[in-house]
Amino acid sequence: EAQVTQNPRYLITVTGKKLTVTCSQNMNHEYMSWYRQDPGLGLRQIYYSMNVEVTDKGDVPEGYKVSRKEKRNFPLILESPSPNQTSLYFCASSLMGGRNTGELFFGEGSRLTVL
Amino acid sequence: GENVEQHPSTLSVQEGDSAVIKCTYSDSASNYFPWYKQELGKRPQLIIDIRSNVGEKKDQRIAVTLNKTAKHFSLHITETQPEDSAVYFCAASIRGNKLVFGAGTILRVKS
Numbered sequence: 001e002a003q004v005t006q007n008p009r010y011l012i013t014v015t016g017k018k019l020t021v022t023c024s025q026n027m028n029h030e031y032m033s034w035y036r037q038d039p040g041l042g043l044r045q046i047y048y049s050m051n052v053e054v055t056d057k058g059d060v061p062e063g064y065k066v067s068r069k070e071k072r073n074f075p076l077i078l079e080s081p082s083p084n085q086t087s088l089y090f091c092a093s094s095l096m097g098g099r100n101t102g103e104l105f106f107g108e109g110s111r112l113t114v115l
Numbered sequence: 116g117e118n119v120e121q122h123p124s125t126l127s128v129q130e131g132d133s134a135v136i137k138c139t140y141s142d143s144a145s146n147y148f149p150w151y152k153q154e155l156g157k158r159p160q161l162i163i164d165i166r167s168n169v170g171e172k173k174d175q176r177i178a179v180t181l182n183k184t185a186k187h188f189s190l191h192i193t194e195t196q197p198e199d200s201a202v203y204f205c206a207a208s209i210r211g212n213k214l215v216f217g218a219g220t221i222l223r224v225k226s
Contacts, residue, residue: 042218106158
């Protein structure tokens with residue numbers, strides 16, 4: 001089954017404790033992206049990747065890191081989480097990015113609470 | 116920065132009526148405009164999209180129109196049903212390689 005898988009789905013952590021949210025897709029998509037969803041603010045892009053070893057900042061990259069060592073995986077790293085990073089996070093992928101971008105397939109979301 | 120404005124933020128309609136959600140964008144080079152539906156507790160899913168070389172696209176009860184001159188696009192849902200109740204997001208491609216989303220519209224269909 002074609003899918004985007006995120007883990008963990010739910011996490012409560014404390015300020016400063018490093019965490020990683022994993023994202024994996026099995027559709028051989030080139031483009032992957034992370035979004036955070038907050039009430040009234042829609043989906044804001046954190047980082048995106050056009051292909052392996054190619055990553056770039058989105059609109060709200062502060063406090064986050066990503067890597068794209070393999071095509072299928074795009075982990076989101078919070079080196080020192082803070083309470084303002086409490087949010088619902090979505091990973092998404094599409095066949096291509098850039099001017100030929102198309103449908104984004106979203107993971108199920110990861111709800112993160114930082115105390 | 117480049118952004119996408121979406122209106123209204125909430126919309127209540129009677130079952131069977133039509134619903135219209137509007138978005139404006141700022142990047143004149145934007146060429147891709149998708150609409151996503153997010154049901155409560157679920158992930159966003161694409162319902163329809165349009166590219167800049169097309170003015171209108173229909174898929175059963177939903178349609179999207181694009182006015183490139185005015186830089187706005189709209190989602191039209193006809194004969195609304197209770198299962199259309201959800202949050203709807205518009206988006207626009209920005210600077211060729213980013214997809215920027217609007218803030219979302221909560222649609223409630225009252226039966």
